Amino acid sequence: MNSVVEPCPSPVDWVSPFYRDSVDCPAEKRRLTLTPWTVQNICYELIANYMLANDPKEQGYVFSQKYDRDPRKTEIFLDLAYNYRDDVVQKRPAIFVSRGGAQYKYPTMNQQIGANSAESEKTKLSIVQMPVTATVVGTNVGFTEQLAEYVSFGILHFLEQIRNDFNFRVFRLEEMAGPVLYLESKDHFAVSLNFTTAFDIGFVIKGDHLKLKTVSYTIFNNCASIPFQFGESQKN
Numbered sequence: 001m002n003s004v005v006e007p008c009p010s011p012v013d014w015v016s017p018f019y020r021d022s023v024d025c026p027a028e029k030r031r032l033t034l035t036p037w038t039v040q041n042i043c044y045e046l047i048a049n050y051m052l053a054n055d056p057k058e059q060g061y062v063f064s065q066k067y068d069r070d071p072r073k074t075e076i077f078l079d080l081a082y083n084y085r086d087d088v089v090q091k092r093p094a095i096f097v098s099r100g101g102a103q104y105k106y107p108t109m110n111q112q113i114g115a116n117s118a119e120s121e122k123t124k125l126s127i128v129q130m131p132v133t134a135t136v137v138g139t140n141v142g143f144t145e146q147l148a149e150y151v152s153f154g155i156l157h158f159l160e161q162i163r164n165d166f167n168f169r170v171f172r173l174e175e176m177a178g179p180v181l182y183l184e185s186k187d188h189f190a191v192s193l194n195f196t197t198a199f200d201i202g203f204v205i206k207g208d209h210l211k212l213k214t215v216s217y218t219i220f221n222n223c224a225s226i227p228f229q230f231g232e233s234q235k236n
Contacts, residue, residue, distance in 0.1 A: 033201070034128075034166070034167065034168070034199040034200070034201065035201065036099055036102040036128070036130055039099070039130060039132065039197055039199065040080065040097060040098070040099040040132060041080070042166055043097050043132045043134065043195065044078070044079075044080055044097045046154070046155060046162065047078060047095060047097065047134060047151055047154060047155070048067065048069070048078055050151070050154030050155075051066070051067035051076065051078070051151070051154070052067060052069070054154065056150055059150060059153070061146055061150055062146070063143055063146060063147065065093065065147075071091075075093075076093050076094070076095065076147070077091040077092070077093070077094040077095070078094070078095045078097075079094070079095075079096060079097075080096070080097050080098070081096045081097060081098030081135075082098070092137060092138065092139055092188065093136070093137060093138040093139065093143070093144070093147055094136075094137045095134055095135065095136050095137070095147075095151060096134070096135045096137070097132065097133070097134050097135075098132070098133050098135065099130055099131065099132050099133070100130060100131035100132070100133070101130070101131075102128050102129070102130040103128065103129045103130070104126045104127070104128055104201075105126065105127040105128070105129065106125075106126060106127075107125065107127060108125065110124075111124040111125055111126060112124055112125075113125045113202075119206070120206060120207035120208070121204055121205070121206050121207075122204070122205045122207075123202065123203075123204050124202065124203055124204075124205065125200060125201070125202045126200070126201045126202075127169065127198060127199075127200055127201075128198065128199055128200075128201055129170075129196075129197070129198045130197050130198075130199075131174075131194060131195065131196060131197070132194075132195040132197055133192050133193065133194050133195070134151060134192070134193040134195070135190050135191075135192045135193075136148040136151060136190065136191045136192070136193070137182050137188055137189070137190045138188065138189055139187060139188060139189075140187075140189065141179050141189045144179060144189045144190070144191050145179060145191060147191075148176060148191035148193060149176075151193060152173060152176055152193050155173055155193075155195070156173050159171060159172055159173065166199075167199065167200070168197060168198065168199050169198040169199055169200060170196055170197060170198035170199075171195070171196075171197050171198075172195065172196050173193060173194075173195055174194050174195060174196045175192075175193075175194040176191065176192075176193055176194075177191060177192040177193075177194060178191070179191050
């Protein structure tokens with residue numbers, strides 16, 4: 001079973017995001033295969049890259065904490081949810097990127113969107129819808145709100161570019177939830193940034209059937225005394 005990244009004929013009722021790419025672009029240089037795990041990591045990297053390239057002070061915020069790739073040096077801790085690290089326990093402020101359940105939709109019968117009978121190939125597609133959440137945790141409500149706003153602008157300003165660059169069907173910031181007390185302490189607050197994503201998972205199933213590529217045949221008619229002969233190389 002191989003992942004499909006090449007454009008394929010599109011049914012009239014949906015448009016594949018693969019069509020955003022140039023047909024001349026080599027398949028191996030196109031896009032990584034999107035899965036729930038890779039999408040969660042894409043959101044993590046988008047936040048990390050934005051904070052590395054944009055100083056909060058230069059963006060007009062009053063806080064001076066900065067992000068660093070080294071978790072021991074960073075002033076804003078960033079990680080995937082449930083990825084426990086005993087060397088940076090309870091480091092604050094912090095941002096945790098988590099995902100919700102991935103729902104698989106099938107727009108066509110038997111998932112099939114194409115076939116090559118001569119090669120015993122079937123091209124299939126699933127459309128996945130999945131929420132992603134970036135939870136911002138800080139030590140007071142005002143700072144936490146500002147930090148969440150700072151992070152959200154790094155995504156909000158580039159939604160179209162993100163969608164096109166990673167071949168998302170849908171990628172958007174849906175909500176900045178209201179601040180809530182973080183469970184671990186009455187002095188910590190959390191603000192959640194909720195994203196909606198949708199993406200395609202396409203693949204090709206190749207059967208081990210006996211390949212029938214050519215058939216020879218003969219046509220008879222009343223206008224000729226001999227039959228018309230067609231060679232073995234004629235295709236079906």
